Amino acid sequence: MNSACIDIRNLNVFYDGHTALKNISLSIPHRQITAIIGPSGCGKTTLLRSINRLIDFSDGVKVSGEILVDGQNILGPKADVTSLRKKIGLISQKPSPLPMSVYDNVAYGPRIHGMRDKKELDKTVRNCLETAGLWEELKDRLRTSATKLSVGQQQRLCLARSLAVKPEILLCDEPTSALDPVSSQNIENKLAELKKYYTIVIVTHNIHQAMRLADYVVHLYLGELVEYGPANEVFQKPKEDRTRAYINGTAFKELEIDSQINLKGKVCPLNFVFAKEALETRCREEWKPTARR
């Protein structure tokens, strides 16, 4: 294993008394793609949001343990959250372009971090849009509103915007789940290219996507770390029964629950609580094949 880039030690996260993550300890390797898999509400997004401390904005949240990024404990009282977030890019599930032009979206981060020179900004915007595969499509439309782009383009714009602040780590929270297959493919290809330069952590619902992309896999189930290791080992010879069941498509639970109580789009803590309740009640019932779509 390469030198660890993110070291998580005994991480516990609670939402209003509910435990969302139980004693997670793992190392995320440098310049590899690590996929976090598991059913809805198992804490994947919570884990991801702990790494860039966006979790601070959730209500009633309590975090304990340590997350070391480049050897610094980012959960400590002395952690500088803004410079941490500059170092860690985020691609969220639903692309959220900022209410400004394409150019300003990409230039937003660099400007905030002190880049004033017009030429330098132009160069950064161009580089980032090229890396995200948008330059050819958008070079004549840099002044149009970012909200006018297609969803697939918006997601690549969000990628370009994250890259513009020169992060070392990219966190992707189901980056393709709102996209059509072609746009998803685009994003996946970009991520595979980018792992040469960035440490990438991707949360995904899609086992096949994890198989295609991941070098390392983290399997979470109801807030617990079930299995963690190199992708080929986890996918081909899972040590844990629960992982095998999940990979072999016992993920029906997740699909079923998702379709019933449209989990995503709800606030994270509720998402977790609902899913947990639903899973706990459903798991006791006998699974009928007809329920699977």
Added chain:
Amino acid sequence: MHRRRVEEAIFKGLMIASITIVAGSLLSIVAILAWKGLPALNIAMVTQTPKGGYYLGKEGGILNAIVGSLYLATGATVLAFIISLMVALFLQREYIGKTRFAGLVRLSLDILWGIPSIVYGAFGFAIMLYMGIRASLLGGIIVLTLLEIPILTRALDEVVRMIPKDLKEASYALGTTRLETSFKVVARQALPGIITAVLLAFGRGIGDAASILFTAGYTDRIPTSLFDPVASLPLAIFFQLGTPFPEVQARAYASAVILLVIILSISIVSRLLTKRLARNTVK
């Protein structure tokens, strides 16, 4: 089945009746003002201050009240906006979140909103007596600011709370501070709502008579300093309507027309402005 169709018809009827009342009252206000006020409206009304015998129906105009009202409402709205924006941004979850304190602030604002403006006037008057300040532009602006703050803050608070969480997080994820996100993303996305809120507050400020009755006073001259008393359109209407002369009473309606035109034109201009400024916002 039949019962449900009747229900549907009854409620549709009620809705149409309600809309007629709403639209009808606006139309009738405009019609009555035009009918009573337009004959008395002339160019002198908006270009001259009252001359010696104005309140007896002689020459002059109410430029003093027009300028005074604009001074008062603009000053108060600017001050109230600065304060309210700070409060509304502070009420975001990143600052005080869903704490009991935030709830208390919102409750206080709701109560302040409900306080009649004459009470603000009496309060301002008491403070001014205590401090030895006489009725003046400054006093009027301060009391109107107090009057506008609850409206503006609650309106801005609602607008700011409507900002999608994802949008703010996208900004935070780039390493921005709360302040940078508030002004560069939240304020920009909320701009159409902010303009509407400011307009609402301005409308309340320019139209209020009771709060400035004692605090701003009334004068026939255009104030040249913050410490001069100042005239205002609502009080101009009030005084002119109170005279026994029909000519002067007609001028009260003409003044109301002027007030209405000011509010309407600001409303239209800001709507156009909103359209232009909102072209980038996330729908």
